[in-house]
Amino acid sequence: SFGYLWQRQVSTIAISVTMWYVLLLVGLAAAATDPYKERGFKYIVSNQKLHINQLLEELHELEEKFEKLSPDVDPKDVRHIRARIHSLEHDECPRHQGQCGGDVPQCINDLLFCDGHKDCRNGRDEDPEVCSEAVTHVGSSYTGLATWSSCEESRPHNAVVTITASQRKDFFPARIWVRAVLSFEIDEHTHRITTIPLRGYYNFGRRALVLGPERGQKAIYGVRCHFDLGDDDHATCHIVNPASLHECGHFTATRY
Amino acid sequence: SEFAIRQADTMKSLRLLLVALAVVTAVLADHHEPTHDEIIDQLVESANKATHAVFEFEHKLDLRLDPARIARAGSLRARVQAVEEPSCPEHAHQCGEDDPQCISDLFVCDGIKDCRNGDDEKHCELPTKAGDTFVGDLVFDHCTKRRPDHMTLVIESVTTPAYFTSVPELHVHIEVEKETDSEEIEASLPAEGIFSFAEDKLIVYPPEDDGLGLVGTFDGYNVDRFVGDIIHTASRETCARFIFHRKH
Numbered sequence: 001s002f003g004y005l006w007q008r009q010v011s012t013i014a015i016s017v018t019m020w021y022v023l024l025l026v027g028l029a030a031a032a033t034d035p036y037k038e039r040g041f042k043y044i045v046s047n048q049k050l051h052i053n054q055l056l057e058e059l060h061e062l063e064e065k066f067e068k069l070s071p072d073v074d075p076k077d078v079r080h081i082r083a084r085i086h087s088l089e090h091d092e093c094p095r096h097q098g099q100c101g102g103d104v105p106q107c108i109n110d111l112l113f114c115d116g117h118k119d120c121r122n123g124r125d126e127d128p129e130v131c132s133e134a135v136t137h138v139g140s141s142y143t144g145l146a147t148w149s150s151c152e153e154s155r156p157h158n159a160v161v162t163i164t165a166s167q168r169k170d171f172f173p174a175r176i177w178v179r180a181v182l183s184f185e186i187d188e189h190t191h192r193i194t195t196i197p198l199r200g201y202y203n204f205g206r207r208a209l210v211l212g213p214e215r216g217q218k219a220i221y222g223v224r225c226h227f228d229l230g231d232d233d234h235a236t237c238h239i240v241n242p243a244s245l246h247e248c249g250h251f252t253a254t255r256y
Numbered sequence: 257s258e259f260a261i262r263q264a265d266t267m268k269s270l271r272l273l274l275v276a277l278a279v280v281t282a283v284l285a286d287h288h289e290p291t292h293d294e295i296i297d298q299l300v301e302s303a304n305k306a307t308h309a310v311f312e313f314e315h316k317l318d319l320r321l322d323p324a325r326i327a328r329a330g331s332l333r334a335r336v337q338a339v340e341e342p343s344c345p346e347h348a349h350q351c352g353e354d355d356p357q358c359i360s361d362l363f364v365c366d367g368i369k370d371c372r373n374g375d376d377e378k379h380c381e382l383p384t385k386a387g388d389t390f391v392g393d394l395v396f397d398h399c400t401k402r403r404p405d406h407m408t409l410v411i412e413s414v415t416t417p418a419y420f421t422s423v424p425e426l427h428v429h430i431e432v433e434k435e436t437d438s439e440e441i442e443a444s445l446p447a448e449g450i451f452s453f454a455e456d457k458l459i460v461y462p463p464e465d466d467g468l469g470l471v472g473t474f475d476g477y478n479v480d481r482f483v484g485d486i487i488h489t490a491s492r493e494t495c496a497r498f499i500f501h502r503k504h
Contacts, residue, residue, distance in 0.1 A: 041292060041295075045295055049299065052302050052303055055310075063313055066316065081332070085332065085339065088339045089339060103481070103501075104393045104394075104395060105395055106395065121393070
């Protein structure tokens, strides 16, 4: 049995040697033919990688420095500034006329804005931005701190104009007829609120919301809002006497 | 039986060898070494990505430095300045807002620095060069003979005397076309004019005997547009206005 064991051991060793020999062959085949060439190649590759990483790092540093600079101006602010400059500039349009805007100034009657016919030479009177109905969407609310110069003896307080109904007639699209309410606080201790129903229209050419007393109501107040800040969300509003248009108070309104 | 045992043993060893081989192949397959081409492709790809990132950053910088944007901002500032009270007396030029200083109009673009900040010699490129054409669109017109909707201004030639560079002299043609029901009017009126660097103004002397001249006001930043007022040269009263744009 000793002989058998010995024989078995030898055959196992022989087999394991064969195995290692095969392994070596496989390993050599797997490795590239020339180890020095391979190392040179890897050297160049890793250096190139390092170089790229360094460039990316430098770029990242620059980007961080750039981020620290003041950010770009909000286009909305630029629009407001433009609109404010425009309102300071001498507007040559006579009464009941609106400015076509654009590069070549032209005035046309405000009854011709948004009526479906191009009346401005540049067609601005039918521009979707000019003819936006967003101002009169039902539920639109414009609020601001009202300061009174007459009519009402009270400290500055919030006033709100809310559109409750609007209608645009097919045969006369130059106006949008609206109903609205004006509310403001008349007593800051008891929070008593006055609500005045109004009706009127929106004028595209002059970008004005003109409101007077509702039918059958006492003619106390009217409201005129000018959307002259370059968008549909900000307006300069005046609370006026509906007959004389004498100004009672004013507020700078923001849609909310 | 001993032979049988030895055979079984050999078979077992062979099986072991096969398993070993299988393991080696599996390990080799798992650690698949990328070929040289693949490594180079990866390298090229990461280089491309880096280039893309650099270009994106450069684009961000360019957006801030865009000359058209700077000109637009300048035009807006010019509108504000027009609304403001003039900060210099008549016939004087404002050097600039960071260092306000008034110098005589005649010193602007004369080749000698008169402003402390050198502003008077910085903007001396003529917007109306020989060969330039500007087309004007009507704003209002109460006085011209033909009442055209458009008029074209062609700069024929520019002469800048070497000893007096602040006011180049221009030779221009004003072309007018007008179609009415009865006739078609066409006119090309030669005229003389000057450009004033101090005021960014183009002044065309009356081409006809009606005493109507053209004053074109650039805003100082936008060189492609000016407001052209037709004025009575005697009373300086504006009686017609056209907005001129450079024809490209």
